[in-house]
Amino acid sequence: GTLDSELAESELFGHLKGAFTGASQKREGLLKKANGGILFLDEIQDLPKPLQRKMVRVFQDRKHRFRSVGSDKEQETDIEVVCASNRSLEDLRETLDADLFDRLSHLIVEIPPLRDCREDLEMDWQQVWQELRIDKSLPDKPPYNKALKKLFKTHRLPGNLRDLQRLAFLTMAWWQEIKEEDKALEAALEEWQKTQIIHPATDEFGQGTYKDRENWFKERLANWAYQQQGSWKKAAEFLECNERTLRNQ
Structure with missing residues (x-):
């Protein structure tokens, strides 16, 4: 790591x-x-x-x-x-x-960014959802609507796979509140877009640092898990991470 x-x-x-x-x-x-x-x-x-x-x-x-x-x-x-x-x-x-x-540099493998593999984004989205679906009450397949389809076609996704992971986490968080797929995804997309503005990722067209945005998201996720579970211990168990690490976010 x-x-x-x-x-x-x-x-x-x-x-x-x-x-x-x-x-x-x-x-x-x-x-x-x-x-x-x-x-x-x-x-x-x-x-x-x-x-x-x-x-x-x-x-x-x-x-x-x-x-x-x-x-x-x-x-x-x-x-x-x-x-x-x-x-x-x-x-x-x-x-x-x-x-x-x-x-x-004896052996270098260059992996293209997600924006160069847009035809695979829907499949990547499904795979990320499956990997992060800790709460089995969540739907087996991730929500998918016109707004997300448009995002996959047009957004640069500078964080690559981490952007999809962040969006999945946000959708799952909203799902706990709303319990409706489309509305949860809409709320998550709106919040996800805000993080893009607040903490733009570093790439050839942007300023700022990716690390700032990553830290902002970790803090938001930690606080959400704590509020949902009622204690840091239960929140850490829910996210399958170390309790001390979660407290320090």
């Missing part, structure tokens, strides 16, 4: 108890947890530059040796690394450490 820049080193390498303020216990990092498998890092361009250099040293070592924060003991890990970014290759060349880019 996307790493918090301040905690990225601890997240990747792990840390010992007392290694820094707040390190109340020993923690195993993602490099060790992924041993024998694949480590996926989203939005690799957000990795702090000093940490990018440390990752280069890990990749250069045949045994992928590294040290946890606060430790002098070297550990080994056997991993394959897959990274993702919403930036163009040209942007990544400028953003990433040159050696790290060379190490990661």
